[in-house]
Amino acid sequence: MSMGADFVQFSLTPILIGILAAIACALPGNFLILRRQALIGDAISHVVLPGIVVAFLVTGTIAAIPMLLGAGAAALVAVALIEAIKRLGGIEPGAAMGVVFTALFAGGVLLLEQSDTSRVHLDVEHALMGNLETLIWFQAEGWGSLADPAALADLPPELLRIAVVALAIAVLTVVFWRPLKLSTFDEGFARAIGLPVSVIGLGLVIAAAVAAVAAFDAVGSIIVIAMFICPPATARLMTNSLAAQVWGSVGFATLSAILGYVLAGYGPLWLGFDSAVSAAGMIAAVSGLILGLACLFGPHRGRVGVAAGG
Numbered sequence: 001m002s003m004g005a006d007f008v009q010f011s012l013t014p015i016l017i018g019i020l021a022a023i024a025c026a027l028p029g030n031f032l033i034l035r036r037q038a039l040i041g042d043a044i045s046h047v048v049l050p051g052i053v054v055a056f057l058v059t060g061t062i063a064a065i066p067m068l069l070g071a072g073a074a075a076l077v078a079v080a081l082i083e084a085i086k087r088l089g090g091i092e093p094g095a096a097m098g099v100v101f102t103a104l105f106a107g108g109v110l111l112l113e114q115s116d117t118s119r120v121h122l123d124v125e126h127a128l129m130g131n132l133e134t135l136i137w138f139q140a141e142g143w144g145s146l147a148d149p150a151a152l153a154d155l156p157p158e159l160l161r162i163a164v165v166a167l168a169i170a171v172l173t174v175v176f177w178r179p180l181k182l183s184t185f186d187e188g189f190a191r192a193i194g195l196p197v198s199v200i201g202l203g204l205v206i207a208a209a210v211a212a213v214a215a216f217d218a219v220g221s222i223i224v225i226a227m228f229i230c231p232p233a234t235a236r237l238m239t240n241s242l243a244a245q246v247w248g249s250v251g252f253a254t255l256s257a258i259l260g261y262v263l264a265g266y267g268p269l270w271l272g273f274d275s276a277v278s279a280a281g282m283i284a285a286v287s288g289l290i291l292g293l294a295c296l297f298g299p300h301r302g303r304v305g306v307a308a309g310g
Contacts, residue, residue, distance in 0.1 A: 001196045008146075015261050017159050018223070018283055021215035022253035024166040025227035027173050028208040030246050033232045034184050039097060041203060041228025044212045045221045046101040047074045049148070050108030053217065057115055072211045078104055132219055132261070132279045135159070158218040165214035169207055180204070181242060222284045227253055230287035237291075239297030256287035 024042065032040050048071045055070025078100050085096040110286050133157040146152070173180070183190040184202045190197050235248030260283030265276045 008137065008143055010136050011261070011265075013156050013159055014132045014135050014279065015258060016163055017135055017156070017218050018132055018257035018261055018279065020159075020162040020166040021211075021219045022225060022227045022231065022257045022283070023250050024162060024169050024211040025208070025215060026231040026249040026253040027169050027246065028204055028211060028231040029228040030235070030242075030249050031180055031184050031204055032228065033072075033207065033236060034203075034242075037205075038229050038233075039094070041208055041212070042225050043078070043097055043101045044075065044205070044209050045216070045224040045228070046105035046209050047071065047078045048209075048216050048224075049221060050074050050104050050111060052213070053108050053111045053115065057111070060098040067216075068210065070212050071209060071216075072241050075102065075209055122293055133276075135218060162218060164212050169211055172203075172207060175204070176200070200244060217281075220280045223280045225286035226287045227256075230284075230291045231256060234287075234291045234294040234298075235301050237294040240300055252287070252290055256290060257283055260284070 007148070029038070029041055032038055036217055051071035051074030052067050053070075054074070055066040058070075059066045081100045081104075082093070082096045085091065086093060086100060089096070136159055137155055140206055180196050182193075183195055183197045187197055190200075208228065212228075215224050215227075231249040231252035232245070234252045235245045238248055239245050261279050263286065264279040264282035267282070268275060
């Protein structure tokens with residue numbers, strides 16, 4: 001098999017899934033960061049785990065709809081618990097969030113360890129790191145397979161799932177651009193002209209949750225957490241324009257996914273080690289490294305969380 005055919009079979013689909021997962025999380029992440037709600041992305045990715053485990057225990061299968069419903073129910077439980085802790089304990093929201101999300105994530109890990117997940121690929125390592133390296137295209141015999149209906153029918157189902165979600169989030173971002181922008185930068189004005197600010201905020205969180213669930217099965221929670229924050233924050237340090245920031249976040253998400261996947265597979269070999277490392281972990285690490293460079297050298301360093309211009 002030629003080098004090109006090897007790439008199409010073993011690397012093309014994992015790289016595409018990594019890119020699409022990164023973009024799906026980075027797009028809502030832009031607005032969460034500007035609203036000073038960056039931790040919501042982190043929180044969602046923690047809450048997703050127990051929701052998905054409970055959905056699996058109830059249905060006996062890992063399917064998109066039960067996973068989404070389970071994660072949604074877990075998110076509602078988390079919100080209720082946070083409110084209860086805030087009111088009963090009289091502590092500030094950040095502390096309440098920290099307690100609830102870590103407790104729920106730990107509960108999800110314990111459930112995973114105690115439940116029989118041998119029938120499906122769902123374990124603690126999978127929950128954290130995903131299974132990106134295993135999502136290969138068995139039927140591919142080269143670039144020509146992209147025009148072969150029989151080969152296309154054998155594409156990993158995770159690719160179609162994350163592609164649909166990434167496209168939907170991109171379309172929603174374009175359609176609701178003006179309301180999102182106004183409610184993010186000037187909530188008082190947005191309310192004054194009749195925009196449903198609370199509904200827009202809830203919609204943003206729901207979009208983030210859907211992105212997290214779609215990405216979770218393939219890439220695990222580590223990438224989800226990193227991509228909600230690192231590419232948007234990096235782009236924020238490079239520009240003072242919202243449109244440029246959003247496009248930049250897509251670019252940095254794509255770069256992180258490609259570089260991370262290549263370095264995970266070949267980096268250790270170049271350094272003389274025998275085996276590859278986790279693609280998900282390396283993608284997250286690369287996104288953090290790029291953010292670190294932007295913090296040191298970006299033209300708008302020190303401005304994350306400061307309102308951007310148009």
